[in-house]
Amino acid sequence: MSVQTVEAGVGERADVPVRVAELTRRFGDFVAVDRVTFEVQRGEIFGFLGPNGAGKTTTIKMLTGLLEPTGGRGWVASLDVRSQRPAIRRRIGYMSQKFSLYPDLTVDENIELFAGLYGVTGGRYRERRSWILEMADLVDQADRVTGALPLGFKQRLALGTAVIHEPPILFLDEPTSGVDPMARRRFWDLIDDLAAHGRTIFVSTHYMEEAEYCHRLALMNRGKLIALDTPRALREAESQRSDATARDRAAELPSLEDVFVQRVAREGGARVG
Secondary structure, three states, rough: OOOOOOOOOOOOOOOOEEEEEEEEEEOOOOEEEEEEEEEEEEOEEEEEEEEOHHHHHHHHHOOOOOOOOOOOOOOOOOOOOOOOOOHHHHHHHEOOOOOOOOOOOHHHHHHHHHHHHHOOOOOHHHHHHHHHHHHOHHHHOOOHHHOOOOHHHHHHHHHHHHHOOOOOOOEEEEEOOOOOOHHHHHHHHHHHHHOOOOEEEEEEOHHHHHHHHOOOEEEEOEEEEEEEEHHHHHHHHHHHHHOOHHHHHOOOOEEEEEEEEHHHOOOOOOOOO
């Protein structure tokens, strides 16, 4: 899909979970997100890739209702990111870079707290609690203080509390930073399962191997969307730009890391500081 194909005025379509047109955020004279346009389909794992300062987190904050755009339009779950921000927060799950758990509370207390925030009660609460404890492999550790858990367990618990209300759309902002490779792989197995059951997953990451798991990737740099396609299509497009012969290109495509580095370099490099 072309970066420029989403038109304002039709973004509220219910069949497209996330849809933005020319979305912009300024902080004074600084343009953090510069007229970004894309859409995310139901059941899609949509990856956001870019260097520090590229505008990924700022975009996610606008889409999750935490930050108001200064330009453009956007819709999440058919709700306007400008005028319906509180309603958006009730319809989505959000997991930030720093796990949104309370370390002094037990596992069970964290689950109960988030259930209360999202209005999950009664039999539904008991069902969701059991699912979270089993998914996070914490069935026998419900009374353990959350701050004492290994990082991988905290990660899965944070994911569970983010989806305790079974939202149709889940935003994950660099959720696996600092997690070991085995825990990261298990986390992505959970993400795959959520998407397979119709959840729309919007995830930002710095890990190139994680980017390969996404159905499509949006590459951000200096606040702009510089590429949008499937991981393989991005690699094939970069291969066509290289000086290799056709035979060499057919034998081995560039890695996503190569694609990332070359694309950012052509855009003038990453922001510094």
